[in-house]
Amino acid sequence: MARQVDVADLVDRARRREPRAVARLISLVEDASPQLREAAAALAPHGGRAQVIGLTGSPGVGKSTTTSALVAAYRALGKRVGVLAIDPSSPFSGGALLGDRIRMQEHATDPDVFIRSMATRGHLGGMAWATPQALRVLDAAGFDVVLIETVGVGQSEVEVVALADTTIVLLAPGMGDGIQAAKAGILEIADVFVVNKADRDGADTTVRELKYMISLGRREIRGASWRQPIVKTVAARLEGIADVVEAIDTHRTWMAEHGELEERRAVRARTEIEAIAVESLRAKLADVHGDALEGLAKRVMAGEVDPYTAADSLIESIQAST
Amino acid sequence: MARQVDVADLVDRARRREPRAVARLISLVEDASPQLREAAAALAPHGGRAQVIGLTGSPGVGKSTTTSALVAAYRALGKRVGVLAIDPSSPFSGGALLGDRIRMQEHATDPDVFIRSMATRGHLGGMAWATPQALRVLDAAGFDVVLIETVGVGQSEVEVVALADTTIVLLAPGMGDGIQAAKAGILEIADVFVVNKADRDGADTTVRELKYMISLGRREIRGASWRQPIVKTVAARLEGIADVVEAIDTHRTWMAEHGELEERRAVRARTEIEAIAVESLRAKLADVHGDALEGLAKRVMAGEVDPYTAADSLIESIQAST
Numbered sequence: 001m002a003r004q005v006d007v008a009d010l011v012d013r014a015r016r017r018e019p020r021a022v023a024r025l026i027s028l029v030e031d032a033s034p035q036l037r038e039a040a041a042a043l044a045p046h047g048g049r050a051q052v053i054g055l056t057g058s059p060g061v062g063k064s065t066t067t068s069a070l071v072a073a074y075r076a077l078g079k080r081v082g083v084l085a086i087d088p089s090s091p092f093s094g095g096a097l098l099g100d101r102i103r104m105q106e107h108a109t110d111p112d113v114f115i116r117s118m119a120t121r122g123h124l125g126g127m128a129w130a131t132p133q134a135l136r137v138l139d140a141a142g143f144d145v146v147l148i149e150t151v152g153v154g155q156s157e158v159e160v161v162a163l164a165d166t167t168i169v170l171l172a173p174g175m176g177d178g179i180q181a182a183k184a185g186i187l188e189i190a191d192v193f194v195v196n197k198a199d200r201d202g203a204d205t206t207v208r209e210l211k212y213m214i215s216l217g218r219r220e221i222r223g224a225s226w227r228q229p230i231v232k233t234v235a236a237r238l239e240g241i242a243d244v245v246e247a248i249d250t251h252r253t254w255m256a257e258h259g260e261l262e263e264r265r266a267v268r269a270r271t272e273i274e275a276i277a278v279e280s281l282r283a284k285l286a287d288v289h290g291d292a293l294e295g296l297a298k299r300v301m302a303g304e305v306d307p308y309t310a311a312d313s314l315i316e317s318i319q320a321s322t
Numbered sequence: 323m324a325r326q327v328d329v330a331d332l333v334d335r336a337r338r339r340e341p342r343a344v345a346r347l348i349s350l351v352e353d354a355s356p357q358l359r360e361a362a363a364a365l366a367p368h369g370g371r372a373q374v375i376g377l378t379g380s381p382g383v384g385k386s387t388t389t390s391a392l393v394a395a396y397r398a399l400g401k402r403v404g405v406l407a408i409d410p411s412s413p414f415s416g417g418a419l420l421g422d423r424i425r426m427q428e429h430a431t432d433p434d435v436f437i438r439s440m441a442t443r444g445h446l447g448g449m450a451w452a453t454p455q456a457l458r459v460l461d462a463a464g465f466d467v468v469l470i471e472t473v474g475v476g477q478s479e480v481e482v483v484a485l486a487d488t489t490i491v492l493l494a495p496g497m498g499d500g501i502q503a504a505k506a507g508i509l510e511i512a513d514v515f516v517v518n519k520a521d522r523d524g525a526d527t528t529v530r531e532l533k534y535m536i537s538l539g540r541r542e543i544r545g546a547s548w549r550q551p552i553v554k555t556v557a558a559r560l561e562g563i564a565d566v567v568e569a570i571d572t573h574r575t576w577m578a579e580h581g582e583l584e585e586r587r588a589v590r591a592r593t594e595i596e597a598i599a600v601e602s603l604r605a606k607l608a609d610v611h612g613d614a615l616e617g618l619a620k621r622v623m624a625g626e627v628d629p630y631t632a633a634d635s636l637i638e639s640i641q642a643s644t
Binding site: 036037040041043044045046047048058059132133136265266269270272273274276277278280281282285286293294296297298300301303304305306307308309310311312314315 | 358359362363365366367368369370380381454455458587588591592594595596598599600602603604607608615616618619620622623625626627628629630631632633634636637
């Protein structure tokens with residue numbers, strides 16, 4: 001498990017665009033390898049170039065199909081494209097069930113496309129911790145565009161795609177998706193809305209609902225308001241994909257004009273640093289103080305002590321031990 | 323915002339089953355009020371009685387309808403029932419869009435039912451932090467059964483319902499829900515599977531897929547294996563709900579026989595303590611060291627320092643300041 005790898009060599013090879021080296025570095029992130037620290041140091045000078053696009057939506061709206069269509073569109077523009085598809089950790093997801101990844105296989109033999117379905121270990125904040133680091137690998141490896149796709153509509157997933165330069169929220173007609181999206185808190189992170197499967201009944205209703213919801217919650221950033229566009233697509237037939245790319249470009253230009261790109265990247269860096277710091281503190285709590293925690297949990301269960309007092313004891317014990 | 327409340331009085335009134343006092347205490351949790359510490363101390367001796375049932379599944383499978391049907395079933399057994407419906411934080415979800423909560427309104431005038439749609443502030447681990455504390459309020463207020471319903475299929479949502487004594491995973495025919503569920507990592511947290519909308523085409527296929535997936539991933543706990551039952555329901559017509567209640571009871575008996583109930587509650591207490599401790603450390607990072615973090619983020623963006631080294635500096639600064 002804890003196989004030592006030559007990290008400096010891996011980073012060199014990743015920068016020379018060897019897919020296997022890129023894959024190995026991302027595995028270090030997934031495994032939360034102790035060697036990540038060394039990798040991060042070697043990667044640090046080589047970042048900041050990739051355009052990062054987040055894509056999310058409820059199950060069944062066509063995220064993988066849309067991602068695949070966007071990969072093709074960016075390839076046609078001569079860009080190298082990396083894809084991080086984030087799956088919550090599942091012992092079941094080891095390959096066999098990743099059926100919709102198959103649609104991506106048209107890109108499998110293209111050396112300028114790198115697709116990775118990434119699982120994170122089941123700790124809280126796992127994806128917020130791992131995604132920026134995986135992104136850093138692809139960035140240093142010279143991918144011009146990195147697409148981050150999250151399955152699900154959960155809190156962590158929303159937070160992760162919100163770290164992108166531009167976040168696309170995908171909906172599809174029917175199933176009250178507009179409402180579902182609103183419940184999941186993804187409306188406010190969208191820079192671009194895509195209503196996929198727009199050839200189906202109800203597409204216009206979805207667009208109308210969405211317009212109404214946008215009108216309720218318009219974001220104001222530094223006095224300037226970005227008007228979230230709604231793009232209709234049929235991703236399976238590549239319809240509307242050029243419009244999505246254009247909407248992303250328009251948003252990028254708008255961000256540059258309003259200092260927003262710099263601001264978002266600062267937020268991403270802060271989130272990354274904070275997630276690493278919190279995880280490192282959490283590891284201390286768990287590893288060094290597992291027994292203490294066990295004892296405190298028993299006392300909380302018995303009603304002898306409240307969880308805040310128990311948490312204080314835990315914190316005191318790590319501070320005493322460093 | 324930071325209105326002082328008489329916490330001891332609130333706790334007394336909650337224990338005398340005043341719904342408004344219960345609601346106020348849960349608001350303290352949502353707001354991450356500084357008074358929570360005092361509330362936790364007052365609540366601590368009065369917990370451990372409620373039976374906690376988690377319910378999750380993809381959007382559209384009928385979670386609210388099923389929850390409502392379960393509330394009716396437990397009321398018929400004379401139990402007092404609390405419901406925590408967990409929504410990821412959304413400025414849009416302030417009431418107007420909670421349309422499916424309306425289905426719960428049949429219970430709105432029942433003093434022995436308390437339903438709360440709970441939003442958490444948008445910090446990582448927000449729900450894992452807040453849910454056990456809200457649960458503690460309902461437990462102390464004498465609810466016999468607490469249902470935790472999560473919308474979405476995300477990592478945090480999965481982690482939250484997994485804290486229940488018994489976790490129900492809901493599916494519905496069509497849309498490849500079985501596969502979607504597997505991707506979201508919810509199969510392995512299910513104690514009971516419910517295939518809702520079982521009158522629809524494809525219900526038998528969903529059951530078959532599920533049986534196959536269960537056969538791949540059977541959990542072994544302490545040498546004894548719990549065989550996850552699959553119950554078919556049409557919750558909107560209350561069909562199969564008695565079978566769900568029976569499956570929950572059977573699971574509860576099994577847990578008691580195998581020491582698993584005690585074990586799960588210990589995990590819940592550890593998670594709660596750890597989440598409070600980590601959040602408290604995170605607050606120190608953010609509040610006391612906001613400027614330091616800002617500066618470190620700039621250096622990380624410039625490639626001058628890697629995020630691990632930046633995280634180390636941050637941790638050193640909180641340890642130096644305490």
